[in-house]
Amino acid sequence: MPDNQPTPNDAPRSKHAQLARPHAGEFGRYELAILGAPCGRIKELAARLLPLLQPTLRAAYVDADHAAGDDAAQGGSGGQDAILQAGAAAELTDKITFTRLDVKRPLDKFSQQELLQHQNLVLVNGNHFRARQQLVILDPAKPVEKKLDRLTDVRALLLPEGVTEVPAYLRAHLAEAQVPVLSLHDTAAIADLILQEWHAAAPPLRGLVLAGGRSQRMGQDKGKLAYHGQEQRAYAAELLAPFCQDVHVSCRPDQITELEYAGLRPLPDTFADLGPLSGILSAFRLDPNAAWLVVACDLPLLSEVTLAHLVQHRQPARMATAFQSPENEWPEPLITIWEPASYPQLLRFLSLSYSCPRKTLINSDIELLAAPAPQELRNINTPEEAAQVRQELDS
16 A cells, blocks of 8 residues: 555544434424514414415424413412323323323423424424524514524515514615515415425435345346346336436445446445335435435336326325335335435334334325336246246237
């Protein structure tokens, strides 16, 4: 080794792994603080918006309870039920039409995100909490002049009845930002703005071909079989390419060189011995802010038409969009669009010792589609099945 080349021991050391982090604010991926008005008016606006948002988004609302705080300050229970007063650290109550969890411990930023991870949108009372983006009500009774540090990304200014101008201090703070100005009473216009921005911020779609299996039943690497004049893993990558910003091929570390030589983009598994879950989790480790269109390499009958149907009917507000298996009513996990929200859900099921992606889909909020051509979802796992498919393709 030349003297001017660093040795392995000279490599920079890092105490922590360099992991890509999900885009999230205080409470969720997409959150809006509403401020600039008394708390009652903020909650009233949220109540007007929710019926217009709920058909598309699962939305949450975050607020503080003034009455409970005042009661606690005066020596009362602060709204705690008897079981909490008796010493319970938490109380989970099935209220028949909804479930409520009361906990005594304070919620840190990470707990907040975990509890609200299934929500597509979080509306926040900005008088008490911060959020990445804001809606500002220009209520003269609650000016935001002393809260300008909270206005980091204002998405709209809302004018109450009788207010016609934006204060000079706010115009100066916003500078050149082109912020729309709407009537506070035009609920439909505000909801439409929120929905438009949410759709515009939908995660990009990246492609993943699962090709890291051992192919024990086939007796040879299924990804190297050629049904269409080229290796199946390359054929699957070409199918995905028109729908994704890029396509990776999930693989074992010993497959990296051969995939690069074949002109493919290898993504080695960083979660070992978990079957298909290894590839899916490794993709999210690479980019937790993308949605991953995952396709197994053993689907030689899969067509661009079927993939187009899946992408056209994608529902980013759900955890995943999947086809129903032609063999039963269950979702087919190996031709599925996995949204970013599925990453923590897959890890949660893994922590409970479930490594089957289908188990996660069955127990999550997903969009389940009927396949336009169910026969295209056939997995080919044995030499006999491979011979049958070749015969069908040649006929």
